[in-house]
Amino acid sequence: MKSWPSPSLPSPVSGPSVSVTAHDTAQDAVVGVGPESGNARLYVCGITPYDATHMGHAFTYVTFDLLNRAWRDAGLTVSYTQNVTDVDDPLLERAAATGVDWAQLATEQTDLFRADMTALRVLPPDTYVGVVEAIPEVEALVARLSEAGYIYQVEDEHPDWYFATTRAEGFGEVSSYDRAQMVEVFAERGGDPDRPGKRDPLDCLVWRLERDGEPAWDSALGRGRPGWHVECTAIALDTLGASFDVQGGGSDLVFPHHEMCAAEAVAATGEPFAKAYVHVAMVGLDGEKMSKSKGNLVLVSQLREQGVDPMAIRLVLLSHHHLTEWSWTSEDLEANVARLAAWRAAVSGGTSVDAEETVRAVRAAVADDLHADRALEALDAWAADSPQANTDAPGARDTVRALVDGLLGVAL
Ligand SMILES: [Zn+2]
Numbered sequence: 075m076k077s078w079p080s081p082s083l084p085s086p087v088s089g090p091s092v093s094v095t096a097h098d099t100a101q102d103a104v105v106g107v108g109p110e111s112g113n114a115r116l117y118v119c120g121i122t123p124y125d126a127t128h129m130g131h132a133f134t135y136v137t138f139d140l141l142n143r144a145w146r147d148a149g150l151t152v153s154y155t156q157n158v159t160d161v162d163d164p165l166l167e168r169a170a171a172t173g174v175d176w177a178q179l180a181t182e183q184t185d186l187f188r189a190d191m192t193a194l195r196v197l198p199p200d201t202y203v204g205v206v207e208a209i210p211e212v213e214a215l216v217a218r219l220s221e222a223g224y225i226y227q228v229e230d231e232h233p234d235w236y237f238a239t240t241r242a243e244g245f246g247e248v249s250s251y252d253r254a255q256m257v258e259v260f261a262e263r264g265g266d267p268d269r270p271g272k273r274d275p276l277d278c279l280v281w282r283l284e285r286d287g288e289p290a291w292d293s294a295l296g297r298g299r300p301g302w303h304v305e306c307t308a309i310a311l312d313t314l315g316a317s318f319d320v321q322g323g324g325s326d327l328v329f330p331h332h333e334m335c336a337a338e339a340v341a342a343t344g345e346p347f348a349k350a351y352v353h354v355a356m357v358g359l360d361g362e363k364m365s366k367s368k369g370n371l372v373l374v375s376q377l378r379e380q381g382v383d384p385m386a387i388r389l390v391l392l393s394h395h396h397l398t399e400w401s402w403t404s405e406d407l408e409a410n411v412a413r414l415a416a417w418r419a420a421v422s423g424g425t426s427v428d429a430e431e432t433v434r435a436v437r438a439a440v441a442d443d444l445h446a447d448r449a450l451e452a453l454d455a456w457a458a459d460s461p462q463a464n465t466d467a468p469g470a471r472d473t474v475r476a477l478v479d480g481l482l483g484v485a486l
Contacts, residue, residue, distance in 0.1 A: 077198035078188035092441040094144045096320070097397055098350040099328055100248050104443045107350050108319050114145045115153045115318035117310040117348070119327055122159040123183035124168040127190040128371040129402050130357040130364055134324045136388060137354045137396040137444060139196040139483055141320065144440050147481050155313040156199040157306055158184055160206050161289055161299055163264070176289065190374040193384040195483045201313045205300060209291045211308040212300040216280050218342045225280065228271030235281035235295050237304070240274050242337035248351050249329040260330045264302060278334045280304040303334035310347070311339060321348035325355055358401040372402045385484050386411045392446035392482060413454065417478065420457035421471045421486050427463040429470035432456040433477055440481055449482065
């Protein structure tokens with residue numbers, strides 16, 4: 075599958091590189107992420123393409139774009155894989171409800187997502203894979219899990235295949251949930267703890283056998299389609315290998331999704347899935363949780379249609395730290411439209427102050443658990459001081475422009 079077009083890659087800014095840290099959910103601590111040198115490996119769970127990109131999605135992908143850029147700024151190369159869940163229950167339900175072909179819906183929404191990401195100047199992943207393209211990898215992973223004795227079929231009219239989740243070593247270490255909490259959240263987020271015939275309520279579906287009217291693929295497990303978690307496990311292991319640096323996604327993926335993926339990977343490889351699990355907080359609207367059922371989604375594409383500068387949207391996202399829940403407001407957008415104008419005036423104005431201290435502060439803030447919010451404050455101060463500067467430092471304007479472009483992904 076094609077990726078989306080790449081905006082300019084981070085431009086190197088002179089100065090010592092800083093090693094990158096981020097909050098790891100499994101350890102509940104800020105830890106170093108990525109190797110000291112060489113190649114960093116990142117997997118971020120992609121969209122289920124049945125609805126347009128809302129601000130919660132944008133916050134997640136801009137956050138990992140910041141990590142990608144911070145690693146590059148620290149002198150590393152990055153292998154970045156993202157999936158697209160282009161066949162799954164919510165997509166098929168939406169297609170059936172609206173009378174459109176599921177594959178066409180997936181293609182249209184994936185295209186819209188990529189257009190949104192391009193507008194927000196999110197660097198494309200190196201590998202962007204749909205589930206429908208990864209069926210052989212899923213099959214191979216299930217075969218491996220089966221050989222290791224982790225796979226069984228339920229005994230009913232639809233003998234689907236399940237993974238014995240709780241038998242995997244380290245199960246529970248990503249979320250640190252207790253069992254009661256796991257069962258409750260599993261039911262809320264696409265799981266089926268009450269399905270008869272399962273050996274444990276927390277066992278997860280890896281292969282759903284064909285039902286009337288649903289897409290299905292031939293496989294050694296019978297005609298059917300992959301379960302949700304196993305698709306990401308298979309794609310990540312196939313493209314990045316085990317023990318990759320960061321598994322990322324929205325905070326609603328901590329359990330069951332990332333816990334189940336980690337369990338499958340450990341059972342199949344004997345190695346940890348990822349070294350760190352980084353999660354991005356949810357975004358609300360005017361103090362309420364943003365959700366389809368409430369109909370209060372703020373869509374990136376809608377704002378673009380209204381003529382909002384995508385760079386101002388990106389600045390709103392960067393002004394919030396990824397661990398803190400926040401709400402989209404028009405005041406916040408206006409403030410960042412003004413911020414963008416102030417920065418643009420400062421980099422093209424008559425005078426500017428030296429930027430060495432600002433560059434250091436911005437890089438340190440981003441490398442410290444992706445605190446773009448603090449980086450923005452340092453740049454605000456530079457932009458505010460520049461028009462009153464006694465001595466002009468014209469090189470500083472180019473340096474700041476390159477820094478903001480390369481590290482923060484904002485074109486001035
Ligand atoms: Zn995933």
